[in-house]
Amino acid sequence: MTPWVLLDNAAVPGGGGELRLYQRGEEFSIKLMGRGELMNSRVHGSETALAEQTCARLGHAPQPRLLIGGLGMGFTLAAALRCLGGPARVTVAELIPAVVTWNREPLGALAGHPLADPRVDVHEGDVVRLLRRGQPDWDAILLDVDNGPEGLTRRENDWLYGMDGLNAAWAALRPGGILAVWSAGPAPDFAQRLHKTGFEVEEVRVRAHGSRGARHVIWFARRS
Template identity: 35%
Template structure:
């Protein structure tokens, strides 16, 4: 029996180091579900594109900046960055091997194949929290899209990334004057305060209009020079 167009169909289901991750098709859309929590789909991509563009604009014309993208997701952020020749090195850290595989060999390659073939692109199979703790002064921009927001994390382990110590690690991977851009499903004045308390400057929030409900946002902050 063929499923109806409106019935989600599971394409792949895997058990990863942080729980279950599922790729499913719902009509024309591809969706990623983690531990039963909807993460993202291929319906739009405005949020992911604004995340990358807002980070670039906040760099004030820095030539060929290197960007670290936290979370591969459905690939919109990577594809948008790779389509912009102004970016230098593009590194994406993704902790779910299944997600990487869906891009390399699965249906999400329709979004990311060209970007993955770009010589500027590197995919790192690692947890972002661990990765930023290991690096220092490597990137001009850090774009985070690994949770539904600082107050709505996918796993408990991500909460530390938005703490004072976690934000210090984010600052450490940025060169002086580098930009931290964090996607969130809703505004967070508390997180703005955390960014300032962690020593970031020019903290602000950009809204992303949505069809209904509270706008998505991108939190922006600049590492002190």
């Protein structure tokens, strides 16, 4: 069997551990040391679905503006760009600068180099800073941060998925806008918080890879 080769590593801000990028043939993996694999280039069906199903729910919004929290391997961003068409703007917020570099270099071809698209703006920093502006800037906010509401790496993400963060997301959405949240697994308390914030909530189970693999969860929460 072809062995994994370590390509690079990067510290997670706030003492959240260390990410490592590995390659084996044409396959790539990002792992969190001590916690296992976070993502794999062969398994991205639910990340793609996060964008495709959000765009389907947006309908034909004129000049839509999307915020994506968490770049990953670029599959969510690439799917959003395919679905949105021409007059759109997508801002992707990525906390770890090395992940942006990986997507520009070794990982770029996986999703078709979405960071090179002129409709994309990259914010190297916490998505929380953009949400805290308090302005209704976005037609949709897509969050794929720290494995979902049951986070692995950063205590700061508790704010993002707590009531304060959800209220900030509500305020950052335009009327009728959608907050879409990816999670590795169920989180009933989080769904209750979405309802409490005032969102209209739909919970969808999506396979990680086609018709196979683990079932991930996506919440689509509309600002009514």
